[in-house]
Amino acid sequence: MIPSVARHLICPLHERLLRRPTFRFARQLEESQWYAPDELRAVQRDKLRDLLRHAGSNTSFYRRRFDQAGVNVDRLEPKEVLKRLPLLDKPTIRAAGEELLWRSAPGGLFPHNTGGSTGEPLVFYFGRRRQAFDQAARIRTHRWYGVDIGDRELYLWGSPIELGSGGRLKMARDALFNHRLLNAFDMSPDRMDAYIRTLHRFQPACLFGYPSSLALLAEHARARGRQLSTAGLRAVFVTGEVCHPHQRKTIASAFGVDVADGYGSREAGFIAHQCPQGNMHLTAENIFVEIIDGQGSVLPPGHTGEIVVTHLDAYAMPFIRYRTGDVGRLRPGRCSCGRGLPMMDVVQGRTTDFLYLPDGTVMHALSIIYPLREMTGIRQFRVTQNEDFSVLVDVVADNRIERLTREAVAQRVRPVLGGQVDLQVSLVDGISPSHSGKHRYVVSRVQRKTDRSPEEVGPGG
Template identity: 45%
Template sequence: MSNLYTKLVSGLIFPFHEHLKHHSTVTVRKQMEDSQWWSRDRLEALQLERLRSLLTKAQDHVPYYRDLFSRLSFSAKDINVLNDLQRLPFLTKPIIRKNQEQLKSEKAERLARFNTGGSSGEPLIFFIGNERVSHDVAAKWRATRWWNVDIGDPEIVVWGSPIELSSQDRIRQFRDRLLRTQLLPAFEMSEAKLDGFVETIRRTRPAMLFGYPSSISLIARHAEKRGRPMSDLGVRVAFVTAERLYDHQREDITRVFGCPVANGYGGRDAGFIAHQCPQGSMHLTAEDIIVELVDQEGNVVPSGTAGEVVVTHLATSEFPFIRYRTGDVAVMSEGSCACGRGLPILQEIQGRTTDFVIAVDGTIMHGLAVVYPIRDIPGIASFKVVQETLERVVVQIVPGIDCAPEVETMISKGIKARLGNSVDVCVQRVSEIPCEKSGKFRYVQSLVVQG
């Protein structure tokens, strides 16, 4: 009966829902399920065709790009190969903030206002049209089906975005019940809330989980601490996104829920950039997104080299994202996947530029350099590292039952060994470490490295 209901939702109810919202999601998803098997050359030809279309629409109908192209003596017709895109300057958050109205297409209809959480500064406000929504939902839907689950299968969503939480009106609640989706707010993770979340998941017996890796792994560890089994519920996969997925989080979720973890990479601003397939590869949504990786000078780096992720979203003609600097750092792979899909692969997603720290001698290193020495110390329930200056690091810890009195000394020694002996390491014992306003959690934040 459950499978019949899932087929009813994915084949009829959800498509009708998308039709009422003027979305082309179903058509786009079907096209993507075909094109995912294309060769790299054929996918690049599609990207080039769609890039010309996007740039033409931007030149004709978007005031910001019309003026920019005029100043550069650039024409969309001049795009002959994908690398020609590099002739255009980057789009940055300050540019978007300054040119919100000028970035709207004169042909745009039904634009929806969105914003990022502003975890590293001022929130970014931007606009999304139906074309972009349709393509983003289709990309997520395609990736969901890679794991033998579908829209209509019971789902628990652990999320903290104000947009979702402010939309829980009667219509939204009815729709979620119809689609068998239940939201658990990730804003508050108190002991009592976690008890409730564990019981809700046990009662719901979802086929899939979706949410922040920090939140789902926290629920997993709490269930384990309470002695509540979760591996017998039939959870087939846990989709995680919006944060860096750490190995220990994947291990916690897999161990407790007895299911694989599928990583997803993207954001409200940049779109759904990549999804993990069952063979483990992070496949780019190449039909919709062109990804460039650039160094600190803005030069494109080769595959195998870490660089900042720059995104051109090809379904954003109503509010274009062209060469948008995300502030994330990743590594591209030249390899192919055993799954047979032609979609390009991200070899590694290292996190945001602000997830890196700088040693006193100027060496830039990933935040894991200060995460691992703390995680190796027993008796720490939770922690966060903030690099305030080159000479000062603040570490907040939530002590566990067996937290030793010498833990401060151990932490200080571990961080000094990596960042320099002259660094002042301030360790603070706290009862709770709050999430970001968005509900996300960040283990490391550098105020020295600016993204």
């Protein structure tokens, strides 16, 4: 597809059919990024007030929450209202169920599964407004690197939607939009050779993927003596996990372009993205970020704590003071790129391990996480691979819904692993966090032949 046709015809038509105002929002965001910090704070304040009013009027969960906290949304400054509200975490969302939903959201509600950063599966709902704003935010950051709507994008990615039963439809749509998908869950040496050939044939304007998978592909190409740089490539966008310095270096030198880090998640939204100056800018028009300490108090800029987000456009299922489990800080000052968007650092977020098969296949952790988190009856899980390649899955059952059996879990996981490794499933009462204080829900103890030297391994790597 010619990029300009995709840009001016196919993509706008698609969004109009879905009745999503993505392009109008993208034009707004294009303009507001240059507002002065004061003006952006005013935008946030107005949107926050609107959201709080909406949540209090249209969801029973927040009506009760505001009552219990004794806040009057019309009388208090919106930021003050937030400070007085309790935080929202996954168990609370799960317990609240439908009380969190705005049933009459225009265009309907769209369910999603997520594991977030903690290995606790969760179902939540999107509305059209939120989808459009998240998409518009993404368009804006791509333009920072000269990548526009309709340009060729190559994804090294894995998702149950893209790779599952709806795959054929998705592939047809991808072709129209100039997107192409490589399966990040299948990184055997042969597949990676094929990926390199696709890269050179497709000539994308940008690459998009998990830093771990892109770094793996880069290492593989180097070992094979193959080039990854191609004419027309403008940037590599990484997201989904923390991008460690050694990964950034490997990816940037292999592809010969800037590596731009995006921070966000399915449930929390498109929170922040790096600009070409290397600073992480908040999507301030869509997301309000608070940094909190261990007692739940809000910390000033410069101080490190847990990242808590309020999605200003999540009307169908309001996320107000949602705990991400990630650690970061807001940064005072302004970026030399001239944008008024505030800056932040993400200090610690999701770190994923690979799983290894005896034949040399390397699998992204998400390939085993997705089938587990889509199973009903699982509250929490952890996957451990031992040095002899055998895999242990610990599962905490949520038996309120249906009785979970070890056999059922094994049946889900076995097709992912194939027949080469031993698999054991245990039903346990609880899973304690690792010593880093954060759940690493896939851990592999298999020694890779090409392990990095210790000085190359970044923090938390």
